[in-house]
Amino acid sequence: MAASAAEGKSVSATGLSPIGIAGRGASVPFKEIEAEDASTNGTVIGPDRVYGQLPSEASGRRAVTLDAVGEYVDFTLPAAANSMVLRYSLPDNAAGTGRDATVAIESGGQKLTDLPVTSRYGWYYGGYPFSNSPGSNPHHFYDEVRTKFSSTLAAGTTVRVRVTSVSASPTFTIDLADFEQVGAAGTAPAGSLNVATAYGADPTGAADATSAIQKAVNDGAAQGKTVWIPEGRFKVTGHIVVNNVTVAGAGPWYSVLTGAGVGLYGKYVADGGPSTGVTLKNFAILGEVKERNDNDQVNAIGGAMSNSTVDNVWMQHNKVGAWMDGPMTNFVIKNSRILDQTADGVNFHQGVTNSSVQNTFVRNTGDDGLAMWAETNDNQNNAFTSNTVVAPILANNIAIYGGENISVTKNVVSDTVTNGGGIHVGNRYPGVQGATAVQGTFDIGENTLIRAGNSDYNWNFGVGAVWFNGLNEPINATINVHDTDILDSSYEAIQFIEGSTSGVHFTNVKIDGTGTFALQIQSPGSASFKNVTATGIGAPNPVYSCTGANFTIIDQGGNGNWLTSTPFCGPWPTPVYGGGGGSTPTPTTPTPTPTTPTPSATPTTPPPANSNLAAGKSITASSYTDVYPAPNAVDGNASTYWESANNAWPQTLTVDLGATSQVSRLVLKLPPATAWGTRTQTIAVAGSTNGTSFSSIKAATGYTFNPSSGNTVTVPVTATQTRYLRLTFTANTAWPAGQLSELEAYSS
Incomplete structure (x- = not known):
């Protein structure tokens, strides 16, 4: 039992926030408050970065558990708001089918609403691809729910989340709340086709609207008119196929497509696609996916779309936010929110070119947050720019599997949970080799990584905040990692593993706080370092390597003395945390694009005497x-x-x-x-x-x-x-x- 309701306390902030870093990450419309930084009479849990523990999946690795009637978290609004998103966790029930409950949302002693909360979208067990049957390896604990208030609450107002009963759930763990001033609903463009009034789609969600909306979309394409989704909640049970059409709504808080199997899909190439000239904007796609089944096509957006845009679309409770299968080109996702997916947030899969994700907020994905996978067909000239990716429950915040001339810039990533890092480049997964392998020039610059990387439960050692893997074939490309801040890494900041990797150049990189090493080398290759600083390193030696002369470190100056010529080779140390703390960081000032080092640069790691001849070979x-x-x-x-x-x-x-x-x-x-x-x-x-x-x-x-x-x-x-x-x-x-x-x- 936690403290009594009379014993409210404030908890000072200690963790870096991924929100509000100048010039980096998504420009979000909400103000975020971590529960552990609010006033509460509950129990603060964490910090903890151990996979399978409740605080390890929380933003900032801490949360507040309420386990008695009257316990609460009080959020004080930093700005006026008329809506809230609550990130929380309830325990699963014995059958694994989930439990439903409510918490009271109050202000000034008055109830604003009874907010429904559930564990139905969380709690997976076992190994990949996971199940809903209770057993070993429980994970994916958190979910999110949104609500609009009846009026705007002024800055300084306290919004209380309070437990009124523990009969439906013995505990309620509160991670954070996002408060937003939602504008008025948009109005229909002149001449648009209204799916409700013109086609009979039911805005109450009682009747299936799939065929009505598909008819409106077909007519919109034929007539060159916008298809309008008015305020309402429309039940969609299958794919709406879009081509050469604009589908628009009154805003993602107002116009909602929801239901089992809901999704807007372009035509696959095998079916005469890709679709082209598609615009999807200003609505929400809220699915009902409660399991991980990679054979189900239950993504919010999918198929193939060229010369198309997704703008201000809210995607939640789908398998994947947007899984795009090429060949396709010139596709953009921007200004969107992708939450609570069972697999990836976005995946550009095979033959996606000249496409991007921009200014998009991603949180609580069940696999990679943002990914490009060049399986069989090469991905080229794609970019992930100015996005924020928080707490992927498995794998990486951002992952690039193969491809040519890729850009990952001005992003903020935080709180990797397991089996991945913050930003990953690899020749991994089927079909990533030869013509689809990493090639050309990769720009990995002006990113901020917070509490990124973690332990891999298969490998039993840490994965880097930034890491490279040449499993399928060696990586030999120009990869420029520059003007980047790697803060409070859960294990090592930088990692090379499997196969070999060459051509990586680190310039103007700040490493501040690691659980173990600044640099972990587990495969042959080479990398250059210029103006790379490393402080707050958890391990006594900042470099791990058992590869001897098989990995060449090119010291171009300005690195201090952390690039030791006598790296550690031995058992994996227990991580030690403490570096990288403080308030919202100021980004490293950009410098000109780094240049390839001169061949005459001298390696700093000589081979030890009588070394292991097979190491890293x-x-x-x-x-x-x-x-x-x-x-x-x-x-x-x-x-x-x-x-x-x-x-x-x-x-x-x-x-x-x-x-x-x-x-x-x-x-x-x-x-x-x-x-x-x-x-x-x-x-x-x-x-x-x-x-x-x-x-x-x-x-x-x-x-x-x-x-x-x-x-x-x-x-x-x-x-x-x-x-x-x-x-x-x-x-x-x-x-x-x-x-x-x-x-x-x-x-x-």
Whole structure:
């Protein structure tokens, strides 16, 4: 039980806010107040960044829990407002079907409304793609609800959120409230086609309006007239297909399309698309999606639309806000809000070119907030500009999977929860390789990242606020990261992992506060650094690397002394927080576009003596399963591992040492966790100087991995000159597959 209703207290602000950073992020029409910064007699929870904990998904990683009648949060309005969005969480019920309740919204001792709240849109369990059946790995706790007041409340007015009963829900956790002065409803353009008065669409939402609205849209396209959605709540149960038409509403607080399956879709290319000349503006699309099913087309906006615009559209409770399947070009989303999705906020998927998301606010997505995925068909010349992306529950705030000449600028991202970072560039996911891989020039500039990055529950180590991954093939492009502020990172600020990455240039970057490292290197490659400062670093050493000379750090000056030539290589440290705090930050002043460093620049990381010859090197496997690919076996982290396909002996791992070297000893490791019980694997070792003809170095032998000795075995071999090492696995007493977390090779 929390404090009594008479014991109200104010909680001072400590966390950086993603709202109101000059020149960056979306220009939003609301004022935001975190519950923990308001007056309350409830219990402040957090801060906590551990996945699966209630405060870890809260904006700012703190919230207020109310668990008794009379407990409240008092929000004092910084400006006049006539509406509120409340972000909150209720516990799930035992069946996983959700619970419904109400809280009282009061001001000056008078009730404004009984606000309905629910857990039906949250609470997922298990592993991807997740289920609604209660069990392990609960997540996606929060939801949002909006309400308009009957009149405008003046600045300085207190709005109270108060518990009046705990019979329907034992607790109510309040994260924040957004207060907005909503203008009057818009009026229909002259000559427009009114879906209600002219086509019979029911504005009360009682009758299905799908066919009526589709007829209006078809006529609007044929007659060159705007289709008007008046004030009302229109039930739509399927896709409205749009082409060469403008669909407009009275504003997203007034004109609402809602229902199971609601969505406005362009024509797919396979069906004669893309659609073209579409404008969607000034209304809301509020879905009824309560599960994650990637086979369902229940997105707010979808299909293919060229030369088209989405402007001031509110998207909530869909699977994805806008999943756009190309080929298509010149598509813009702007001035919009995307909230409470079960998957991505926006995804530009395959063959989307010359398109952008601008000045859009995204919060509480179940996957990437904003993404581009160049699967099979290349994405080119796209931009994410001046957006704010808060609390994606899985994956990244902003992710770019492949593509050419991409821009990610003037965005604010915050509070990544797990399995992702703030801004990610990668050759990852199916179809991202060759012609669709990262190429050309990427402009990643003038962004602010707050509490970004977090722990990956598959990898069991931190993911960077800014990170790069060359899993499918090496990244070798010009990627300029400049004039950027990386603040209070949950783990490392910058990360390179899997495959290799080259051509990244950091210029005028401020790192202020990390849980662990400023720079975490887990794969080969190179990067230049100029005027990059790093303070408030949680780990004793600001750089992590076990790759030795395989990653070249080019120090172009102005970096201070954090770019050490003796990085840390060892167990992952527990994050330590405390840096990056304070009030709303002033953005780093932009500088001219960074230039490519001169080839004569000197690496600052020399290879250590008798180093692990296999660290970070190119490695292939005969097979792998799930998220356990071959590069995990040379990434310097014993907690990650390669695992082959089941019941398919023999299985091989082949590492290219990069040059012919003397090998006299191998060290083989499995994860040190005690959950990895004792097992014996039968392994043969072979070598080659050309990668084609292999000769035996060590005959097949059973090696016992025992957690009491760190699950590590040493394999002495006769000194051999070789470039390629191949391990062949033919048996495993504990699992029907080959498994290895580290393959280390030494000259002595």
